[in-house]
Amino acid sequence: MPVPWPPSRLRLAILAALLVAASGARPSQVDAAAPPTGGLPRTSLVAAAGIQPGRVDRTSLRLSATYEATLRLGFTNRSFVVDSTATVTNTSGGPIDRLELNTAVARLGGLVLTAVTVDGNAVGATVDDQTIVVPLGGILPVDGRTVVRVRYGATLRTSLSASSWLFTRANGIVNAYRWLPWISRATPFSRPNHGDPFVTPNSPFVRLTVTTDRRLVIATTGDRVFRSDDGLTQRFEARNVRDVTVTAAPDFRTREAKVGATTIRYYYRSATNAQLTLDAAVAAFRKLQVRLGPYPYPTFKVVQSAGGYGMESPRLIWIPYGAGSANLRYLVTHETAHQWFYGLVGSDQARQPFADEAAADFVARYVTGLKRASRCASGRLDRSIYDYTAACYYEQIYIGGGNLIDQARQAMGSTAFWAALRGYVADQRYGLASNRTLLRALDDATPIDLGARIFGPRFPSIY
Ligand SMILES: [Zn+2]
Numbered sequence: 001m002p003v004p005w006p007p008s009r010l011r012l013a014i015l016a017a018l019l020v021a022a023s024g025a026r027p028s029q030v031d032a033a034a035p036p037t038g039g040l041p042r043t044s045l046v047a048a049a050g051i052q053p054g055r056v057d058r059t060s061l062r063l064s065a066t067y068e069a070t071l072r073l074g075f076t077n078r079s080f081v082v083d084s085t086a087t088v089t090n091t092s093g094g095p096i097d098r099l100e101l102n103t104a105v106a107r108l109g110g111l112v113l114t115a116v117t118v119d120g121n122a123v124g125a126t127v128d129d130q131t132i133v134v135p136l137g138g139i140l141p142v143d144g145r146t147v148v149r150v151r152y153g154a155t156l157r158t159s160l161s162a163s164s165w166l167f168t169r170a171n172g173i174v175n176a177y178r179w180l181p182w183i184s185r186a187t188p189f190s191r192p193n194h195g196d197p198f199v200t201p202n203s204p205f206v207r208l209t210v211t212t213d214r215r216l217v218i219a220t221t222g223d224r225v226f227r228s229d230d231g232l233t234q235r236f237e238a239r240n241v242r243d244v245t246v247t248a249a250p251d252f253r254t255r256e257a258k259v260g261a262t263t264i265r266y267y268y269r270s271a272t273n274a275q276l277t278l279d280a281a282v283a284a285f286r287k288l289q290v291r292l293g294p295y296p297y298p299t300f301k302v303v304q305s306a307g308g309y310g311m312e313s314p315r316l317i318w319i320p321y322g323a324g325s326a327n328l329r330y331l332v333t334h335e336t337a338h339q340w341f342y343g344l345v346g347s348d349q350a351r352q353p354f355a356d357e358a359a360a361d362f363v364a365r366y367v368t369g370l371k372r373a374s375r376c377a378s379g380r381l382d383r384s385i386y387d388y389t390a391a392c393y394y395e396q397i398y399i400g401g402g403n404l405i406d407q408a409r410q411a412m413g414s415t416a417f418w419a420a421l422r423g424y425v426a427d428q429r430y431g432l433a434s435n436r437t438l439l440r441a442l443d444d445a446t447p448i449d450l451g452a453r454i455f456g457p458r459f460p461s462i463y
Contacts, residue, residue, distance in 0.1 A: 048089060048145035050119060051138040059100050060092035061432060065183045066205040073176075073248065074213045078156035078169055080109060084181055085149045088140070095139045099148060101132040102184035102198060104177060108167040109154030117149045125150070130189040130197070132181055150181045163189075165308025171321040172269055173306040174216075176246040177313070180206075187350045188386065193393035194309060195385025196349040200242040202430040208244055209235045217252035219267040219303040221245055221315045240296070240430050241314035242346050247303045257282050262295050268304040273325050277302060280332035281317075285339075287367040292340045293422050296429075300339065302332065312338030312360075334364040345428040351384040352435045353393075358401025359421075359438065365402055374400040382435060382459045405442075407454050412446035420445035436462050 069084035082105075090096055105111045107130045116125035118136050125134045132150060140146050156176070157168040166177040182200050189197050210218055215231040218224075221244040222236030238244060249269055255278055256265040264285055266278040281302045289295055297315050305311065305318035310331045312318075317335035319328075337360035341347075347355035358381065365371045376392035381401050388396060409417040424433070424441035439459065443450040456463035 048143060049141050050144060051136050051140055051146055052144075054095075054139040055097045056095045056139055057097065058094065059096050059098050059185065060090075060094070061183065061185055061199065061201050062092040063096070063099075063183050063201070064089045064091045065201075065203055067180060067182075067203060067244075068207045069180055069244075070209045070211070071179075071246065072211050073174065073216070073246075075169070075174060075216055075248065075250065076213055078158070080105070080154045080156055080176065080179070081152075082154070082179065082181075083149070083151045085147060086181070086183070087145065087147050088183065089145045090140045090142055093142060095141050097136050097139050099132075099134040099136065100184055100186050101134060101148075101150065101181035102130055102187065102200065103132065103152075103179055103181045104130050104163075104166055104189060104198075105152070105154045105179050106130045106132065107189040108157060108163060109179075111152050111154045114151045114153060115149070116151070119147055128186065130178075131184070131186045133186070152181075154179075160307040163194075165306060165320070166311075168306050170306040172249055172251070173304065173321065174246065174248040175306040175308070175318070176248075177311065178243060179246065180208075180244050182243065191350075191385045193385060193388055193390045195353055195388070195393060195397075197385060198243075199348040199350060199432070200346065201432055202240055202242045202346060204240060206238045206241060206244050207235065208237075208246075209233065210246070210248075212248070214250060216248040216250055217254075217267065219247040219252065219301050219316065221301075221313055223299055238315065242343070243314055245313035245316055245318075247305055247316075247318065252304075259286050259289070261298065263299045264302065265299060266302045266304075270304065270321060273323070273328060276325060276328055277304075277319055277332060280329045281336055283329075284333040284336040284364070284367065288333075288337055288340060288363060291363065291367070291418050291422065293425050295339065296344075300336075302336075310335045312342050314343045315339070329368060330364065330370055333368050334360055337361070337364045340425055344430065345425055346430075346432045347434060348432065350386070352382070353385050353397050354381045354401045355433060355435050355438055357397050358405055361398040362402035362405040363421075366406070371403070371406065372399065374403065376400070378458070380458060380460065382461045404454065404458060408442050408450050411448050411450065411454060412442070416445050417442065435459065 065086045065088045067086050072081040106127050157164040160170050168175050211233045220236050221241050222238035225237050226235035252267045254265050254267050256263055264281050268274050301316040305320050307321045312335050341359040342356040374395045376395035378400050420442050439455050451463050
């Protein structure tokens with residue numbers, strides 16, 4: 001029997017009614033910015049093939065997965081219990097026999113798998129570094145579909161040190177980054193700097209239900225579609241995102257502004273610099289959208305996080321608690337730029353950090369007039385985050401990489417350059433691009449040989 005997923009709106013309404021009846025709760029407030037009405041992913045009318053006998057020792061990033069997850073979040077005792085179901089269609093063009101699901105919680109939260117099933121059958125999943133390896137128990141053929149359910153328990157950390165800020169409760173705020181087991185490829189978590197050790201393909205649809213031990217204001221990637229009368233259960237949905245980040249506090253306040261059709265909302269506990277932060281986000285969003293093309297989501301959330309570093313998520317950025325005013329405009333603009341380079345146009349952030357960090361930092365410094373020289377020697381830009389030192393990763397990839405992109409702009413002229421960058425974003429939207437794709441998009445838009453003149457020496461693996 002064909003299983004349309006996500007369900008039709010009629011089925012959704014019936015499902016919601018059943019859930020409401022079962023929980024004894026009634027839907028209450030819905031976010032002012034309702035989720036978009038169109039754009040539900042198309043589903044095949046033909047039943048997709050399931051798992052078949054055999055093995056191929058292969059997985060792929062090019063799978064299409066929708067996620068339906070519940071999170072039981074204990075704000076008081078830091079408990080973090082996840083039950084996530086991924087409906088995976090093999091769009092990779094070849095058979096696969098395992099999934100490599102990424103979650104940083106395996107490295108940060110003492111993750112314990114409690115059950116993993118494939119089409120309802122228990123399988124022997126293993127955790128390796130930050131990857132949950134799920135054997136499918138056979139081959140998933142091209143265009144085949146399978147349902148993988150992962151349940152785990154974990155505990156939020158208490159500090160912000162090293163990478164703990166990605167999964168912690170501090171300063172009265174819960175930070176949960178890269179917690180939802182997501183289609184990926186095995187990628188080491190440890191690195192000598194603060195690079196992002198992640199690669200996550202876009203998902204057409206995610207639904208998240210969060211149940212909490214006390215009333216919390218939850219700032220997450222999706223928009224809220226349901227809240228129970230007691231305020232302890234909330235449901236969120238998002239379309240076309242490559243991650244779902246959760247930030248929560250009992251006393252988050254918000255202020256917001258509108259840019260075109262997009263509501264930009266700032267969530268904060270400390271009011272220090274609140275208006276400055278929102279104003280910076282509004283200014284950045286407006287300038288970047290003009291240059292890089294339209295933002296397809298109804299809301300963009302700027303969230304005061306527990307602390308640590310500024311961080312990008314789809315439809316949401318973290319500005320760390322206590323961030324000083326001196327650097328705020330740059331920080332907010334850089335993270336906002338990731339809405340395009342990372343959010344809309346994805347890439348392998350671990351292996352090709354130039355593709356998102358140099359592009360984001362270049363546009364951020366361009367629109368704020370904060371361009372400066374690198375404080376480290378210029379060198380190769382085609383290395384992974386594992387290959388740069390803590391002292392020079394930022395200087396070489398962000399500053400040096402951004403300045404290389406600016407060299408291309410100066411050589412080809414601003415008009416051709418911005419048209420090419422905008423075209424790159426449009427062409428690669430919701431995909432996974434690469435250094436090569438980005439450089440080629442610029443080079444193809446000018447008669448000047450940028451490869452020979454500018455890019456080649458810094459990207460010997462490409463030129
Ligand atoms: Zn960045």
